[in-house]
Amino acid sequence: MNTTLLGLRPTCDADRHFCYAVKKAALRAYVEPIWGWDEQEQIDFHHNDWNQQRPEIITHDGRDIGTIEIVRSETELHLGEFYLFPEYQKQGIGSHFLERLVQEADAKKLPTRLEVIKINPVKSLYLRFGFQDTGETKTHYLMERSPRQAVLPHQAPST
Numbered sequence: 079m080n081t082t083l084l085g086l087r088p089t090c091d092a093d094r095h096f097c098y099a100v101k102k103a104a105l106r107a108y109v110e111p112i113w114g115w116d117e118q119e120q121i122d123f124h125h126n127d128w129n130q131q132r133p134e135i136i137t138h139d140g141r142d143i144g145t146i147e148i149v150r151s152e153t154e155l156h157l158g159e160f161y162l163f164p165e166y167q168k169q170g171i172g173s174h175f176l177e178r179l180v181q182e183a184d185a186k187k188l189p190t191r192l193e194v195i196k197i198n199p200v201k202s203l204y205l206r207f208g209f210q211d212t213g214e215t216k217t218h219y220l221m222e223r224s225p226r227q228a229v230l231p232h233q234a235p236s237t
Contacts, residue, residue, distance in 0.1 A: 085137045089134065098120075100145055101124065104164065105195075108198045124158070127142065131149065132147070133159040134147070136175065143163055153188065156191050157190060180207055191221065193221070194221060208223045209223040210211075
């Protein structure tokens, strides 16, 4: 996938249905075995979530393909909603945005936290980016990545 064609745009009210559609396409296979899938319950949950915090829209060549929600505070970056339509998964897009996130966290010297459903294989992506398990619930792993300190050229160890 050509990552130079990837972008982000803010959501607007008209994006609510798109955000639900991508969430459903990306997450249903992991939610259904655990809790079942009640469409109205999921729509209501999404509506409440939408009123609390809105993700950004991930675009590829001007086409909306997913969502990402990063909650920034003085003490952490929290990766929330991060969904891609299945046909865009496993093409380096998740890695592209995770790389941007960890670079931001490193620059700000902040930890990055997230939760992932235990049966979701995306956990392997988070492990590759340095996230570690910090706890768990019955259904989720709690993960954190500590910021890395950049080594400046004058700080590099001598040989």
